[in-house]
Amino acid sequence: MWTCIGNILWPKRVAPTLCYGTKPGCLLKAWRRQCPWLGAAQRREGSAGPKWQEEKSEDGVKWKQLEHKGPYFAPLYEPLPDEVHFYYDGNAMKLSLAAEEIATFYGKMLDHEYTTKEVFQNNFFNDWQKAQEMTVEEKKIIKHLDKCDFTEIHKYFVDKNEARKALPKEEKQKLKEEADRLQEEFGYCILDGHREKIGNFKTEPPGLFRGRGDHPKMGMLKKRIMPEDVIINCSRDSKIPEPPPGHKWKEVRFDNTVTWLASWTENIQNSIKYIMLNPSSKLKGEKDWQKYEVARRLKGVVDKIRFQYRFDWKSREMRKRQRAVALYFIDKLALRAGNEKEEGETADTVGCCSLRVEHIQLHRELDGQEHVVEFDFLGKDCIRYYNKVPVEKPVFKNLQLFMENKDPGDDLFDRLNTSTLNKHLQDLMDGLTAKVFRTYNASITLQEQLRALTSAEDNIAAKILSYNRANRAVAILCNHQRATPKTFEKSMQNLQTKIDAKKEQLAMAEQELKRAKADAKARKDVKSKSNVDKKKKLLAKLEEQLTKLCTQATDKEENKQVALGTSKLNYLDPRISVAWCKKFGVPVEKIYNKTQREKFAWAIDMADEEFEF
């Protein structure tokens, strides 16, 4: 009934239908009822009775006990050796400690494209010149960035890196052991009696802010986090973490309605950063499970919702029409919700609700298709979304209406925002928000594609290729892109060389077969006949190897700019993959690596081959 994964007992094969159709909150309760270390086992020990369980199901409570060591702080800045100089206007200049540290941030990045951007340079220079970073004298001298010469600093760090790489084995081993020791000391916490891995146990080191895309704040100084900036969260009765010697925490609090262990406010966007648990933890696993259960509930009502929004395309109310068209995009194209963003604070990116007129173009007819919408905008992380989509006629007509008398920079959906959209979705299904559609459509697509692409008689390699294709279909739907790997051309060439070599071998084998056949015909003895068979077999083997290489090449080419990891990690119900593995005899290790197996431990244990999303 129960099974131990890592150091946690999980319910074995919780029937997925058990919680189907209930509120998200009920999932947790069902889990708790069945999870021994949350319920029965504790009671048996007599340490906690029903009262404990009651407390546990208290609204918003995430844990009962939390103990940890606090975050790890990287060592302070080490000044440059005397022979490494910074030059201003051709003259060597010894900088104050603070100013020098910031100079090294820039120097280290010299061969990065960032440092060629004007915004980056200006932001850096502005922050560098601030009083608390540069002394008055330094500020008097250092007036222009283009007179600053960081090349010696840059070289120093490049050399240092090389030296580290060239270190003898034992030295490297020592460094590794030290890192392991840190992981051991700071990398875990005790949550409700179980040792759980922390996701990010180090505070973020200082440096220059690297925003994505055209970020107005790129190059600004990201300050060093000190214990005095950090809030610790743990249980009241636990051993309170010790701040580093000579320091104090900003605050120690005991809030069991949140999941973070420590937090601080970051100085670029003034937002809060958190130390949280690793995805392998029960806390995160449970959350993940819930997420997919909500998506599965959407499966039950999605037809109704689709009918409803089609109906709303004809509504008298503009508000409703816009909502219905937006929802159609979110559903059909898996667009993100698209919150409004503060102008000038971040890069100019949009999602569905924040689309502007300039982001779409309408074509009554395009490439032989009717009512085509051409999307072209920058989404999350400044990744371009470009797509030409034939839409249903009422959608097309509505879009024309929404765009009437508007400037390119105006909102397409001017009567809509994410909050009103989500409010509406909440009415359609408990727990439904815009992002659930992405999860649902991703997972259902994987399931359908796997069904369509997998043949039971295929070998393992072919099955994995099918899996990757299904995975890729989802990644394309969700627009998960990556920069073409730097080594792509080269590795593609290598593969091509292999293919060519194989072809040559094949041609040779063919000739040999021909010769063997002729020989057999002439001699008509057993030996020459068996030789023909041998050559035939060799030929078949080579042919198989060639097709394998060719599929590999196709796979690689198709994957050039597609990132499979994001959907695998965040959108695909792992139980679909696990069930597929079991059904087709594919070892789960072929699909999930070690980290992924840890994250999806709950699903690997729970799903049998019958599982259906």
Next chain:
DNA sequence: TAACGAACTTAGGATTCGGCTG
């Protein structure tokens, strides 16, 4: 109801690892 803040998930690029090859 808009603005803000908090908490959490999702994201791609950078860095490191580890196995293979010449």
Next chain:
DNA sequence: CAGCCGAATCCTAAGTTCGTTA
């Protein structure tokens, strides 16, 4: 054994969502 390459891991930015406040 160095040097290369793809995979794994690390890193932290950038989203979504929801609750609170003015």
